[in-house]
Amino acid sequence: MIDIKKESRGYIAHGVSACAGCGMELILRTVLNALGQDTTLVIPPGCSALFCGFGKETGLKVSTFQGNLENSAAYAAGIRAGYEVQGNNHSTVVAFAGDGGTLDIGLQSLSGMMERGDDVLYICYDNEAYMNTGIQGSSATPLGAWTTTTPTGKPVYKKDLLGIAMAHGIPYCASASVANIKDMTKKVEKAKSIQGPKLLHIHCPCPTGWGSAPSKSIEVSKKAVQTGAWVLYECEDGNIKLNNPPKELKAVQEYTKLQKRFSGINEEQLVALQMGITKNFERLMRMQAE
């Protein structure tokens, strides 16, 4: 059924329509390299829908359903059930959704999927806003960041997705980042090997929405990890483990100064942002120790 015009490496065609320096493209290529052909994807509207292509053309070589914004987890649960009753327990069913499709409008169906224990791998690539509709704020937008609907900087903190996942007691969840592809690959492989609901929350640099240089996406992501703005950790069967945490957190400005979305941040917001980051990091370190 596929008419492949030019064979590409991996499971995604060359030349998809993501912006230059897009983290999401790197994430999905990495994810599919780790998962392989025996995968079914559910992709909601959002930037990731660009992989599904347009009309008769697609950028994906794995079976895929483009769903709706709020129900990726439900579609995935249905597909899993369909495979299961036909004796297929080997294919990995993956939802690949943005932060808006996950933390806002899709949170209910995700919660349902996690609570029921459906054998689905849910991946949220977090570019911290609704990028596809023109950079509107989401509940994953960090405090102080500009978006078209937070014109003076977002007044409240980012929602804690992994906290929500852990509260559901799912067998495995982890954060990841393009700052560390090896770590991401390992986590995808581990998630694949575990039965039940799994969630990966992956930090996704977005030059277009963040106002960062396309050539600096990896650097921006690394700074996020070094400042603690993004913490790499995993939670397996309730045990939290930070992955290679920085010995000491760098000041958050080292991260924010690379992005125009923080250029209007005021002193008060900056202090609050730093405080939130430090507290979160210390909290996770404590949870690891317990």
Added chain:
Amino acid sequence: MAHYKMLDGNCAAVEAIKMAKVKVVSAYPITPQSTIAEKLSEICENGELEAKYIRVESEHSAMSCAIGAQLTGVRTATATASVGLALMHEVVNVASGCRVPIVMPVVNRSLASPWSLWCDHQDSMAERDSGWLQLYCENVQDVYDTMIMAYRIAEDPRVLTPAMVCLDGFFLSHSMQKVMLPEQKEVDDFIGTYKVKNLHLDPSDPIVIDNLTGSNECTEMKYQQAIGFKNAEDVMEEVFNEFSQKFGRTKAMIEGYNLEEAEALIVCIGSMAGTAKYVSDILRDQGKKVGVLKIVSFRPFPYKKLREIIGNTKKLAVIDRTTGFGGQGAPLWLEVKSALKSDVLVKNYIAGLAGRDVNIETIKNVYTDILEGNDSDDPIWIDCGENVMNIREVLLND
């Protein structure tokens, strides 16, 4: 051997779902559908039905799970009512657009607001352009039969369109009637095992389903759906005929009663047809030439058959169990009116909202008005109380 069982409408729907051997069920409870969700969960649990039950957290997810599962190549089931159907609306259109022939009982209930638990057709009528077939039932036997036939019709490759089987909340869903159930083998032979005929999810034969589609192709894809509806008329005819041969009960897209030389006919939908027939018998005994047309298939609407079946009757009283706010008439009236030449008087009556019984009195009033009243254009709220504007006053008449 076929056998009789006492069932209410919801259990009749469950019986049909069970005998259709669905493989995945996802349902969310809502009055008056709840016992369908409960019963399905029970039979999945006790093994009476070999299927996986997904205890979803909403109707939106119920339909989404059903779509996802059926795309992998298995028959699925869900059911809903009222605001549950409204919540599903977004994905109801995905099922039809992706040509996933799900069969879904809709237990008709009013839409909020005001909150009402009881029957009218506002919920399914709001979905009349969502690309689903809509079949309405008159009694509990009809629920079972229509469900079984709906699988054949919806899944036919010429149709490939999902189907709502609509049953009046409480009037049918909770009323016990004697139902003839065929043997499993007879049902197996009649509807066959499910085969995915178009879009499918299969990692060993990957395709991408439902990506962004340009204006260069969307019209054509919608037209294909329109053809599916056209074909559904022939397919229904075939399926109804085969069903009546095999199971002995007849069915048609539109059913007439007391049509001989009828001066006036009531056109209606659902369980009120039984009362209308009964009243028309009484009036016939009194020498009044009146009858009933029951619309079974609202989507596709059998407008050609309607033209044929009314013969020389020149007065039609269309009863809508929904409001049709701001329109010239309510949905059923609009269909009937536009199907006929202007020499036929087609009047619209709104009745039976939010569980108000369309009783003998109401039906008699409709017949009296169509036979003796003027030919006013406006819909007549035939069972509306007096001093209307004083009830829970919204606009102050100062």
